[in-house]
Every structure is written in structure tokens, then in C-alpha cells.
Amino acid sequence: MRVKFLTIVLSLILILSLNSCSRSKNEVNVYIWSDYLSQDAIEEFEKETGIKVNLDTYDSNEALLEKLQTGVSKYDVVVPSDYMVQILIRQNLLHEIDKTKIPNLKHINRRFLNLQYDPENKFSIPFFWGTTGFAYRKDKTGELPETWSVLFDERYKGKILMLDDMRECFAVALKLLGHSINETDTSILLKAKEILANQKKIVKQYNSSGFDQAILSGDVWIAHGWSGQLVKISESNSNIVYILPKEGGTLWIDNFAIPKSAENVENAYVFINFFLKPEMSAKVSEYSGYATVNESAKKFINPKYLTKERYPDEETLKNFELMKDLGPVTKLLDRFWTEIKSQ
Numbered sequence: 001m002r003v004k005f006l007t008i009v010l011s012l013i014l015i016l017s018l019n020s021c022s023r024s025k026n027e028v029n030v031y032i033w034s035d036y037l038s039q040d041a042i043e044e045f046e047k048e049t050g051i052k053v054n055l056d057t058y059d060s061n062e063a064l065l066e067k068l069q070t071g072v073s074k075y076d077v078v079v080p081s082d083y084m085v086q087i088l089i090r091q092n093l094l095h096e097i098d099k100t101k102i103p104n105l106k107h108i109n110r111r112f113l114n115l116q117y118d119p120e121n122k123f124s125i126p127f128f129w130g131t132t133g134f135a136y137r138k139d140k141t142g143e144l145p146e147t148w149s150v151l152f153d154e155r156y157k158g159k160i161l162m163l164d165d166m167r168e169c170f171a172v173a174l175k176l177l178g179h180s181i182n183e184t185d186t187s188i189l190l191k192a193k194e195i196l197a198n199q200k201k202i203v204k205q206y207n208s209s210g211f212d213q214a215i216l217s218g219d220v221w222i223a224h225g226w227s228g229q230l231v232k233i234s235e236s237n238s239n240i241v242y243i244l245p246k247e248g249g250t251l252w253i254d255n256f257a258i259p260k261s262a263e264n265v266e267n268a269y270v271f272i273n274f275f276l277k278p279e280m281s282a283k284v285s286e287y288s289g290y291a292t293v294n295e296s297a298k299k300f301i302n303p304k305y306l307t308k309e310r311y312p313d314e315e316t317l318k319n320f321e322l323m324k325d326l327g328p329v330t331k332l333l334d335r336f337w338t339e340i341k342s343q
Contacts, residue, residue, distance in 0.1 A: 027052040028267040031067065031075040033254065034059055034209055035229060036128070037275075038287045045274050051267050059209040060165055068093045068259055075259055076268040082117040082253050083167070085124045086325035094123040095258040101269040104276035107296040112253060117322065124255035125272060128290040130227040131312065131320060132168055132250040135212075139239040140221040148172050148245045151224060152195070157202040159221040161214050164206035166337040167323055168250060169196055172224065175247040175319075182324045186332065193336040200343055215240060226252075228289035231309045242309050248319025253293070 034057040042053045058064050061084035067073045088094045099105055112126040136144050144150050151160055162169055171181035173192035204220055212229035214220045234240040256272045282300035285292040291310050
């Protein structure tokens with residue numbers, strides 16, 4: 001009788017295990033920036049592939065890093081920015097890419113491939129690119145100059161928003177000082193810290209997820225932020241102007257990557273390849289407001305979205321830089337940032 005009972009229990013365990021595997025094989029767990037993928041695009045993927053998408057979103061590279069460092073997250077696809085790809089590679093947190101499983105890689109503009117953060121694209125595949133600038137309400141402020149100094153003007157005390165992002169805020173201060181956003185000299189970083197600490201008293205909020213809505217509602221008049229959301233609202237509201245400051249700033253590239261801890265690697269490849277199809281790259285680019293790296297997608301994009309704000313030219317970008325992994329200096333910046341925010 002005990003043998004029969006044991007057989008039944010083992011059979012049930014086997015059935016549950018098979019069911020679990022079956023579920024796993026039909027899903028892909030995606031951790032991505034907020035406002036990148038529309039529900040329509042996700043549903044289109046699910047309908048075409050039969051793979052269910054479980055989607056979580058984040059608003060900073062550091063949030064992504066923290067998740068993957070815990071070792072308990074089971075994401076199959078993540079979308080780190082350039083410098084964060086470097087960090088994830090160094091910490092052995094990414095799966096090496098099998099490019100034969102991503103045939104739509106051929107559509108990517110070569111200027112976005114083989115860059116310093118992943119020279120052979122062994123661990124990452126470019127997806128979106130953009131800039132970090134600021135937007136302002138010209139109905140509230142009048143015409144403003146194209147300079148970061150606007151964000152430090154006491155006339156706008158309580159009406160300024162900064163990204164809640166250490167590297168991006170230091171990038172602004174460093175550019176104002178005439179230095180690279182990847183500066184590592186402690187004496188210069190101390191000067192940047194002082195600038196940001198003095199600014200804090202006039203900043204209404206630090207916000208990386210709702211900066212576009214804050215300026216759209218009029219809660220703030222000047223908002224530091226990423227191009228996609230700010231360009232989108234400037235296209236829909238003539239009172240909002242997006243600026244790329246003359247001092248330069250951050251140029252960034254967000255990339256598909258597969259974490260070492262991924263359980264559905266094959267589905268991750270299907271997901272990445274699907275969203276690199278020209279038609280889909282065009283669709284998500286129009287939705288998000290961000291520029292696509294997919295050169296073949298441009299013929300599917302409504303010409304009204306192929307603007308200099310979304311696709312700035314080389315002259316405009318001459319003082320813009322990709323962020324780099326700063327190694328040990330990051331800990332110093334972390335301390336500075338904590339001190340600034342705790343004032």
C-alpha cells in the first residue's frame with residue numbers, strides 16, 4: 001500500500017514538474033525601462049509567437065543592477081544602457097549572445113555596433129538611443145537660452161525638476177564646469193558636488209519616472225530628462241520646448257541583454273529578434289519617442305517623427321558623450337550623491 005501511495009505521489013510531482021516546465025517554455029520575463037513598449041506591441045508579440053510576456057519596468061540603471069546582483073531575479077531580457085552593460089559584463093551577470101539566433105541584427109545601423117562598452121557586441125544588442133537634455137514651459141518662463149545654467153537659476157526656485165539619477169546629475173554639473181561626464185579627478189568631482197548641493201535648495205523634485213508629466217501638468221516649469229518622453233510632450237504641447245544644451249551632455253544607447261540567471265533563453269532570443277524587425281522597431285520608436293538604431297525601420301516611421309529633436313545631427317551632438325563605467329570612482333560619487341540628497 002505504501003509503495004502504491006509513493007508511486008501516486010511521485011506521479012503527481014512529475015506531472016506538476018512537467019506543467020511547470022511547460023509554463024516556463026511559453027513565457028518570457030522582461031525587465032525594461034518604463035514607457036518603452038506599448039500594450040499593443042506586447043499583444044502582437046504574444047499573438048505571433050504564442051509566448052506570454054511578463055513585464056516589469058524600472059527607471060534607473062542602478063535599479064536594474066541591484067535586481068541582477070541579488071541573484072534571485074529570473075528575468076530573461078533586460079535593457080541596460082551603455083555604461084551599465086560594462087558593469088554587468090565585469091560582474092559576470094550577462095549571458096553571451098548567440099548572434100545566429102538574432103537574424104534581424106542585420107538591420108542595425110553599424111554606427112551603433114562594436115562600441116567601447118561592448119566592442120564585439122558579445123553581450124548586448126542596441127535597441128534605442130537618445131540624449132539627456134531639459135524641457136521648459138515657454139508660457140511660464142519665456143524663451144530660455146540653450147544652457148544647463150537655466151537649471152541653476154534661482155528665479156525658478158521650486159519649479160525645477162532633476163532626474164533622480166546620480167550619473168545624469170553629475171553629468172550636468174561636469175559639463176557646466178567644462179569637463180567630461182566621465183571625469184574621475186576627485187578635485188573636479190568635489191566642485192561638481194558643490195554645484196549640485198547648492199542647486200538642491202531650488203529643486204522641487206528629483207524624479208526619473210514622471211518628469212514628463214510634471215512639466216506637462218505645470219507642476220514644474222523646467223525639467224531635466226531623457227529625450228523620448230520630453231520630445232513626445234513637446235510635440236503635443238507647443239508651450240513645451242526640448243533643449244540640447246550647448247555645453248553638451250549625455251548621449252546614451254539602451255541595449256537588449258540576457259541575464260546569466262535567465263530561465264527562458266530561447267524565448268529571449270525570439271523576443272529580441274521580434275522587436276528588431278523593422279516594422280516593430282518603427283512602431284515602438286513612434287510610441288516611446290526614442291530614436292531607433294534600426295536603419296531599416298525608418299521607412300516605416302511617419303516622417304513627422306524623424307525630427308532633429310529625436311534624431312539630432314552630428315554637429316548638435318559634438319559635445320555629447322556616452323557614459324563609461326567609472327570603476328572605483330562610482331563609490332565616491334555614491335557617497336557624494338547621498339550627501340547631496342540628504343541635505
